[in-house]
Amino acid sequence: MSSRKKSSGRTILSRFVVFEGIDGAGTTTQLRKVASSLKGRGHPLWETREPTDGPVGVFIRECLASGLSLPASVYAYLFAADRDLHVFGEDGVMVRVGRGEIVLCDRYLHSSLAYQSDSDHTRELVEDLNHRFPLPEVVIYLDTPVEECLRRLSSRPQKDLFEQREVLMNVVSRYREVLRAYEAEGGKVLYVDGTQPPDLISREILKFLEGILDI
Numbered sequence: 001m002s003s004r005k006k007s008s009g010r011t012i013l014s015r016f017v018v019f020e021g022i023d024g025a026g027t028t029t030q031l032r033k034v035a036s037s038l039k040g041r042g043h044p045l046w047e048t049r050e051p052t053d054g055p056v057g058v059f060i061r062e063c064l065a066s067g068l069s070l071p072a073s074v075y076a077y078l079f080a081a082d083r084d085l086h087v088f089g090e091d092g093v094m095v096r097v098g099r100g101e102i103v104l105c106d107r108y109l110h111s112s113l114a115y116q117s118d119s120d121h122t123r124e125l126v127e128d129l130n131h132r133f134p135l136p137e138v139v140i141y142l143d144t145p146v147e148e149c150l151r152r153l154s155s156r157p158q159k160d161l162f163e164q165r166e167v168l169m170n171v172v173s174r175y176r177e178v179l180r181a182y183e184a185e186g187g188k189v190l191y192v193d194g195t196q197p198p199d200l201i202s203r204e205i206l207k208f209l210e211g212i213l214d215i
């Protein structure tokens with residue numbers, strides 16, 4: 001497996017690509033489009049997401065869908081537990097990358113840093129809970145304004161816990177900070193305008209990935 005250990009002690013995992021953005025930004029749409037294009041070129045690839053479809057991830061989705069308002073710290077533990085299975089578990093991220101697959105993941109630890117760090121106390125907790133997970137090689141950040149995301153989400157039958165204007169505004173500003181810190185650690189970020197037509201966005205993402213991954 002190709003990975004680099006940074007002076008900070010964090011490992012950056014090659015060929016691990018994560019899509020991030022606030023709810024409704026378009027991460028799922030783009031991950032699917034990019035995956036389909038890369039698969040068409042014959043690259044072994046795993047499409048995955050967090051929360052995962054494993055037992056902890058399913059439980060988290062139920063909590064979010066029912067609007068269960070638990071303290072941010074409790075959600076931080078739940079997401080970290082789900083991530084532990086996802087990354088280190090059977091047929092998880094480490095195993096897949098190790099056998100040469102490109103892993104495309106809809107959300108990862110930067111979501112925890114942006115969504116759960118709503119005070120200095122929880123921020124420290126989230127950092128502690130996540131510091132032993134490897135960092136992705138690339139983050140694709142779908143930069144879509146809150147109002148546009150809320151407009152897109154309004155057509156869904158159900159509203160999840162974090163799909164609220166004020167929450168999302170705070171998440172946007174925390175994303176800026178955490179992605180800057182990630183870049184300082186050697187991570188690569190593509191900030192892409194999420195209001196463009198989907199085909200234009202995926203073309204931009206593929207061009208960026210071609211310059212980085214051996215594809």
Ligand SMILES: Nc1ncnc2c1ncn2[C@@H]1O[C@H](COP(=O)(O)OP(=O)(O)OP(=O)(O)O)[C@@H](O)[C@H]1O
Nearest residue numbers: 023024025026027028029030152194195196197198
């Ligand atoms: N570039 C785009 N322009 C217009 N609409 C879009 C665009 N990308 C996605 N959408 C639409 O916006 C909605 C949300 O997209 P998508 O599910 O990809 O977002 P998401 O970031 O995964 O959201 P969530 O995290 O809340 O699941 C969908 O109805 C999708 O068709």
Ligand SMILES: Cc1cn([C@H]2C[C@H](O)[C@@H](COP(=O)(O)O)O2)c(=O)[nH]c1=O
Nearest residue numbers: 023050051079107108111112115116162
């Ligand atoms: C991984 C992760 C996710 N979240 C939040 C972000 C979204 O509101 C939901 C996931 O739903 P999606 O619409 O299917 O992407 O979970 C979070 O708060 N913290 C995390 O670590």
